[in-house]
Amino acid sequence: MAQPLAFILDVPETPGDQGQEPSPYDESEVHHSFHQLIQEQSQWVAQEGLELQQREQEATGSGQQTLRRPEGTQSTATLRILASMPSRTIGRSRGAIISQYYSRTVQLRRRSSRPLLGNLVLSARPSLRLYDLELDPTAREEEEKQSLLVKELQSLAVAQRDHMLRGMPLSLAEKRSLREKSRTPTGKWRGQRGGGGVFSCCGRLRYACVLALHSLGLALLSGLQALTPWRYALKRIGGQFGSSVLSYFLFLKTLLAFNALLLLLLVAFIMGPQVAFLPTLPGPAPVCTGLELLTGAGCFTHTVMFYGHYSNATLNQPCGSPLDGSQCTPRAGGLPYNMPLAYLYTVGAGFFITCITLVYSMAHSFGESYRVGSTSGIHAITVFCSWDYKVTQKRASRLQQDNIRTRLKELLAEWQLRQSPRSVCGRLRQAAALGLAWLLCLGTALGCAVAVHVFSEFLIQSPEAAGQEAALLVLPLVVGLLNLGAPYLCRVLAALEPHDSPVLEVYVAICRNLILKLAILGTLCYHWLGRRVAVLQGQCWEDFVGQELYRFLVMDFVLMLLDTLFGELVWRIISEKKLKRRRKPEFDIARNVLELIYGQTLTWLGVLFSPLLPAVQIIKLLLVFYVKKTSLLANCQAPRQPWLASHMSTVFLTLLCFPAFLGAAVFLCYAVWQVKPSSTCGPFRTLDSMYEASRVWVRYLEAAGPRVSWLPWVHRYLVENTFFVFLVSALLLAVIYLNIQVVRGQRRVICLLKEQISNEGEDKIFLINKLHSIYERKEREERSRVGTTEETAAPPALLTEERGD
Numbered sequence: 001m002a003q004p005l006a007f008i009l010d011v012p013e014t015p016g017d018q019g020q021e022p023s024p025y026d027e028s029e030v031h032h033s034f035h036q037l038i039q040e041q042s043q044w045v046a047q048e049g050l051e052l053q054q055r056e057q058e059a060t061g062s063g064q065q066t067l068r069r070p071e072g073t074q075s076t077a078t079l080r081i082l083a084s085m086p087s088r089t090i091g092r093s094r095g096a097i098i099s100q101y102y103s104r105t106v107q108l109r110r111r112s113s114r115p116l117l118g119n120l121v122l123s124a125r126p127s128l129r130l131y132d133l134e135l136d137p138t139a140r141e142e143e144e145k146q147s148l149l150v151k152e153l154q155s156l157a158v159a160q161r162d163h164m165l166r167g168m169p170l171s172l173a174e175k176r177s178l179r180e181k182s183r184t185p186t187g188k189w190r191g192q193r194g195g196g197g198v199f200s201c202c203g204r205l206r207y208a209c210v211l212a213l214h215s216l217g218l219a220l221l222s223g224l225q226a227l228t229p230w231r232y233a234l235k236r237i238g239g240q241f242g243s244s245v246l247s248y249f250l251f252l253k254t255l256l257a258f259n260a261l262l263l264l265l266l267v268a269f270i271m272g273p274q275v276a277f278l279p280t281l282p283g284p285a286p287v288c289t290g291l292e293l294l295t296g297a298g299c300f301t302h303t304v305m306f307y308g309h310y311s312n313a314t315l316n317q318p319c320g321s322p323l324d325g326s327q328c329t330p331r332a333g334g335l336p337y338n339m340p341l342a343y344l345y346t347v348g349a350g351f352f353i354t355c356i357t358l359v360y361s362m363a364h365s366f367g368e369s370y371r372v373g374s375t376s377g378i379h380a381i382t383v384f385c386s387w388d389y390k391v392t393q394k395r396a397s398r399l400q401q402d403n404i405r406t407r408l409k410e411l412l413a414e415w416q417l418r419q420s421p422r423s424v425c426g427r428l429r430q431a432a433a434l435g436l437a438w439l440l441c442l443g444t445a446l447g448c449a450v451a452v453h454v455f456s457e458f459l460i461q462s463p464e465a466a467g468q469e470a471a472l473l474v475l476p477l478v479v480g481l482l483n484l485g486a487p488y489l490c491r492v493l494a495a496l497e498p499h500d501s502p503v504l505e506v507y508v509a510i511c512r513n514l515i516l517k518l519a520i521l522g523t524l525c526y527h528w529l530g531r532r533v534a535v536l537q538g539q540c541w542e543d544f545v546g547q548e549l550y551r552f553l554v555m556d557f558v559l560m561l562l563d564t565l566f567g568e569l570v571w572r573i574i575s576e577k578k579l580k581r582r583r584k585p586e587f588d589i590a591r592n593v594l595e596l597i598y599g600q601t602l603t604w605l606g607v608l609f610s611p612l613l614p615a616v617q618i619i620k621l622l623l624v625f626y627v628k629k630t631s632l633l634a635n636c637q638a639p640r641q642p643w644l645a646s647h648m649s650t651v652f653l654t655l656l657c658f659p660a661f662l663g664a665a666v667f668l669c670y671a672v673w674q675v676k677p678s679s680t681c682g683p684f685r686t687l688d689s690m691y692e693a694s695r696v697w698v699r700y701l702e703a704a705g706p707r708v709s710w711l712p713w714v715h716r717y718l719v720e721n722t723f724f725v726f727l728v729s730a731l732l733l734a735v736i737y738l739n740i741q742v743v744r745g746q747r748r749v750i751c752l753l754k755e756q757i758s759n760e761g762e763d764k765i766f767l768i769n770k771l772h773s774i775y776e777r778k779e780r781e782e783r784s785r786v787g788t789t790e791e792t793a794a795p796p797a798l799l800t801e802e803r804g805d
Contacts, residue, residue, distance in 0.1 A: 153182040239402030247648040263614040296550035307542040308681030340683040340693040449519035476555035509590035540681035546609030584637040604664035
């Protein structure tokens with residue numbers, strides 16, 4: 001309060017203070033002045049008001065005084081003191097805002113030359129006694145304050161002036177007015193103009209260029225924000241269906257970014273060089289029949305889409321790709337490109353970058369989701385602080401209204417769940433139902449894994465069916481039907497379970513579907529690297545595995561379309577036309593999220609055998625987004641029980657990182673280090689393992705001369721040495737652990753700060769009540785003293801009559 005009132009007080013000057021304006025920054029003097037101010041205001045009200053006497057007469061009837069006293073029962077002096085507090089003045093008085101920022105400009109301008117109040121004489125110290133507290137200053141005073149603020153803004157640098165104006169809690173029109181007034185040339189500029197107009201013109205030109213560049217930067221930032229994919233669609237989904245459904249589409253967008261990053265590396269270092277140096281095919285090119293879009297075989301086999309098409313020789317050599325692995329002499333001036341080495345290290349680098357990006361995204365999402373320790377007070381923040389006043393379009397304002405309304409529904413639903421705990425018998429029944437449902441779901445997952453294993457063995461033992469191209473779709477179709485039907489069984493079991501909250505229900509459904517997917521994928525990995533490698537000896541088994549993963553990915557997309565058509569569209573039509581119900585099906589978050597994780601795991605498993613599989617996944621994700629968005633808006637309704645999905649993105653990324661990505665990395669590491677490559681196709685056709693390509697390259701570098709001797713050392717101690725791998729893994733785990741601890745520390749600090757704010761509020765109430773009680777005690781003493789004086793001053797005759805009566 002001292003700073004906003006400083007510049008409007010009458011401060012007498014002494015001859016020794018000419019040229020220096022004192023500033024009231026000493027807290028002890030200011031508090032002393034406030035103490036005197038409170039006393040003077042109390043005396044003024046005691047002399048002026050009859051209302052105070054009525055309040056005192058009412059207060060004398062109550063013998064006790066409570067600690068918490070509402071403002072309506074406080075005295076007039078206390079109410080005026082409360083109204084003069086900074087927390088009540090700054091928010092309502094525009095003049096107080098201008099005064100506060102004027103003091104800040106003074107502080108910036110005289111930070112180094114401001115004198116201390118202890119060194120000033122008493123007459124030069126500012127006094128607060130002459131200031132009459134008012135809630136709404138007059139227009140003349142506001143104009144004076146504004147003129148003083150403009151003068152101080154003109155004395156500041158341009159950067160400080162703009163920073164100060166941006167931080168003022170004023171309207172845009174008032175900020176624009178202050179900025180225009182502060183741009184008037186000061187005396188310094190006038191002097192420069194008198195001496196010569198060149199400097200003034202140069203200064204104005206530089207300032208205009210800075211403003212133009214700043215405006216251009218803001219325009220570019222707004223343009224980039226407007227070009228964000230699906231920006232309006234995501235806002236619409238979040239406004240109508242809540243954060244739980246929105247988390248699915250945000251997760252899909254994250255997967256799209258991961259695949260785009262991985263595809264960029266594969267195209268730049270594997271497919272691009274191979275397309276530039278295409279090998280000659282041994283026979284005529286096969287004819288495409290159209291079934292290749294589903295099977296990936298036929299004319300797709302001898303393309304850059306699969307492993308077998310890539311050469312095992314150094315590119316830009318005059319000879320073709322030799323089958324025996326012999327090396328050719330490169331052309332003069334040519335830059336050799338080792339395709340086996342590039343293939344191996346590009347896939348490895350892509351997985352490493354994906355791992356770093358995934359860990360960073362998970363840590364960032366964890367920090368955003370768990371930073372706030374509690375939701376106390378979030379309802380008021382949502383009601384009073386959620387509206388964006390920059391929204392001017394009718395459609396955007398309606399969308400923002402939907403967002404705020406859905407957010408409030410989620411918060412209120414979460415609050416109601418905390419207020420209704422279960423009894424002991426209810427918890428026992430819930431535990432029994434959950435145990436039975438978990439046994440049935442685990443049995444279903446085990447049965448699906450056994451069925452996949454038996455059917456894959458049947459296909460291996462019947463070679464006549466394997467020769468037909470359409471028969472290649474049987475195993476993906478069976479696995480897709482199991483992945484489609486088993487979650488519905490788990491959903492029926494979940495409907496019979498008594499869950500405490502819809503969040504817990506979604507988490508349980510995710511865990512059950514995840515166990516099912518992991519069981520099926522584990523069986524398929526054994527089928528591919530265990531059984532198929534042994535059966536396809538002498539053939540290109542890498543192409544078969546790549547095509548199999550392509551078929552699984554395509555069949556998963558086809559079954560997803562059928563499920564969206566019959567599970568949502570047809571059910572909505574039947575419900576509305578036949579059953580005459582207005583209730584639409586809800587969006588199954590758990591099943592749809594696990595479908596995304598399942599498809600992404602298939603993509604990571606097939607990157608080594610089909611480098612273009614991330615491109616197929618990108619096309620699939622794009623189609624899935626538009627299909628799911630259209631079906632959601634047309635066929636689904638918002639959850640009947642709204643719930644706040646504050647941690648869903650973190651859970652999704654965690655499931656994507658540890659079961660999905662870690663399992664795919666283990667699968668590919670086993671294929672690179674342990675499985676023997678095919679001898680008829682691919683860049684590793686003459687080697688005992690794919691990793692042997694790096695050892696061959698190291699031996700070649702050692703024989704090349706001492707100029708590149710450091711490269712074998714780097715490979716030996718950083719790539720082959722397992723200590724470095726463990727060190728990198730330990731560093732990643734340490735980063736995750738430290739980030740978790742930092743977030744927990746932030747939550748603890750936030751809780752302590754909230755508690756401190758609450759305690760400070762209690763302290764203010766206590767001090768105000770103490771001040772009020774002291775004031776009332778003084779008034780009672782003064783009233784009793786006045787009554788005693790009147791009794792002593794009464795005439796003796798009256799006293800005698802009173803005694804006689």
